[in-house]
Amino acid sequence: MALKEIHHRVKNNLQVVMSLLDSQADFLQDKVALVSHSGEPAPGAGHGLDPSEALSVESLARIPMNSYIEEVVAYLNDSYSLYQPIRFDVEVEDIELDVTLAVPLGLIINEAITNAFKYAFPDERPGRITVHLKRVEEASYQLMIADDGVGLPANYDPSRSRSLGMTLIHGFSRQLGGKLTISSSSGMCISLVFQEANLNPIYNKASYAY
Amino acid sequence: MPTNSTTLPNPSGQTILIVEDEFAVANNLRSILEKAGYTISGIAFSVDEALEMNKQKRPDLVLLDIHLKGAQTGIDLAHLLTKDDIPFVYVSANTNASILEEVKTTEPYGFLVKPFPGKRCSGSFRDCTLPF
Numbered sequence: 193m194a195l196k197e198i199h200h201r202v203k204n205n206l207q208v209v210m211s212l213l214d215s216q217a218d219f220l221q222d223k224v225a226l227v228s229h230s231g232e233p234a235p236g237a238g239h240g241l242d243p244s245e246a247l248s249v250e251s252l253a254r255i256p257m258n259s260y261i262e263e264v265v266a267y268l269n270d271s272y273s274l275y276q277p278i279r280f281d282v283e284v285e286d287i288e289l290d291v292t293l294a295v296p297l298g299l300i301i302n303e304a305i306t307n308a309f310k311y312a313f314p315d316e317r318p319g320r321i322t323v324h325l326k327r328v329e330e331a332s333y334q335l336m337i338a339d340d341g342v343g344l345p346a347n348y349d350p351s352r353s354r355s356l357g358m359t360l361i362h363g364f365s366r367q368l369g370g371k372l373t374i375s376s377s378s379g380m381c382i383s384l385v386f387q388e389a390n391l392n393p394i395y396n397k398a399s400y401a402y
Numbered sequence: 403m404p405t406n407s408t409t410l411p412n413p414s415g416q417t418i419l420i421v422e423d424e425f426a427v428a429n430n431l432r433s434i435l436e437k438a439g440y441t442i443s444g445i446a447f448s449v450d451e452a453l454e455m456n457k458q459k460r461p462d463l464v465l466l467d468i469h470l471k472g473a474q475t476g477i478d479l480a481h482l483l484t485k486d487d488i489p490f491v492y493v494s495a496n497t498n499a500s501i502l503e504e505v506k507t508t509e510p511y512g513f514l515v516k517p518f519p520g521k522r523c524s525g526s527f528r529d530c531t532l533p534f
Contacts, residue, residue, distance in 0.1 A: 196498070203495035204424070207517040211430035218433055296425070363425035367447060369471075 208295075215356060255294035257325055258284040264298050265305065265323060272309040276316040284325040287333065293388065296364040297325075297335060303357040304337035304382050312341025312380060319379075331388040336381065344376040417441045419461040421452045421479060422493065423471045427516075431465060431493070449474035453482065463511070464490040468501065477501075480508035493518075 261284050269280060289297070305321060313319045324336045344350065350358055351374070361382065365372040370386030418440050422428040428445040435442060443459045446452035448471040452464070464483055466476040476492060483490050492505060495516035505513065 200495055203516055207495065208424055208426045210517055211424075211426045214430050215426070215433060218437075299426070359429060360425070363429055363445070367423065367425040367471075 212299075215360075253290060254288040255291055257287045257289055257294065257297075260294060260298065261301060261323060261325060264301050268302065268305045268309070272306070274309065274313065274316075276313065276318045278309070278313065278318070279320040281320060281322040283323070285327055287325060287327060289333075289388065293368060293386070296367050297384075300335065300361050300364050300382075300384065301337060303360050307357050308337075308339040308341060308380065312339045312343075314342060317341065328385065333386055333388070335384045335386070338379060338381040340379040343379050350374040350376075415441070416462040417443045417459065419443045419446065419452060419455055419464045421446045421449075421464060421466040421470065421476065423447045423467060423469065427467075427493075448472040449476075449479045449482075452479055456486070456488070460486075461488060464488055465493050465514075466490055468492060468494040468496045468505070477504055477508060480505075480510065484508065 262282060265280055265282055269278075301323060305323070308319075308321050312321075320340050322336070322338045324334070326334055328334050351362070353359070361374075362372065365384050365386075368384070368386045370384045373381075373383045375381045375383075418435055420428045420431050420435075420442060422431070422445065425445070425447075432442045432445065443461045444451075444455040446455050450472060452466075456464075464479075466479055468476040470476055470479075476494070480490055480492075489511045491512040491514060492510050493514045493516065496502070496505075497515065
């Protein structure tokens with residue numbers, strides 16, 4: 193890979209990281225009274241950066257999704273220590289994806305699991321969080337993050353939510369050109385069906401990308 | 403001298419379209435600009451989406467990345483915006499000399515180089531919009 197291509201990627205990724213930090217800082221500012229009052233530790237902006245671990249993989253092009261998702265889940269599990277046991281059920285098929293898909297997918301998983309930790313299991317309710325990634329057709333995949341918690345409040349419309357987490361989940365789904373479904377019956381279920389072909393290989397274009 | 407934002411012209415009523423294929427970046431730009439008083443008409447990931455959104459609501463300014471989703475680039479969009487008399491500012495990590503030459507020929511209102519710190523940009527966007 194040409195050095196200037198790497199240079200360009202670094203700058204672009206740095207911008208993504210800085211944007212997430214800035215958005216998180218905004219959000220924390222809005223919530224600052226609430227957070228300091230409850231004594232709850234502020235959710236670390238670093239969570240959003242977790243998927244950038246993928247960028248340290250030697251080959252930048254393809255990310256093995258099973259080990260990547262395992263890492264994201266382990267990281268989040270370590271970061272949030274709830275009193276009650278929360279079990280994880282992670283099932284990821286043997287799938288490799290382009291880094292341009294893997295990073296937004298990691299960020300969606302990050303937001304969905306963080307959301308579950310914060311809201312799904314009140315009153316020390318024990319629970320389970322399921323993360324699946326499977327191939328539904330050739331080059332078509334489904335990501336699903338589900339929990340058996342309390343689910344969404346009856347009057348809550350996730351497509352109208354202005355929370356940072358929901359905004360990011362919807363936005364990254366659009367970026368991936370995927371079909372997002374959020375349902376709540378017994379717990380909450382977030383499903384995203386996406387095609388690899390729908391995403392242009394951002395860094396493969398010779399002339400304009402750099 | 404620190405800039406006092408309250409003494410700058412009020413941008414309210416001005417509408418901006420963001421054309422950017424990284425949602426995290428676009429969303430951050432949106433919140434910065436909304437805080438500065440602008441209205442965001444949409445976030446487009448591709449040239450086609452941008453044109454569709456401009457049909458729904460004509461923006462006063464377009465912020466555009468050079469590399470976008472799909473085959474067409476921000477430079478392609480710039481030519482179409484010029485035809486429609488809609489001013490634009492590039493927001494890109496692109497510093498390749500030949501592309502910058504091409505960028506210049508589109509006569510943008512400005513060029514913001516990524517990575518930019520969040521607080522810096524609302525000022526320069528405001529400067530960009532002063533000619534209106």
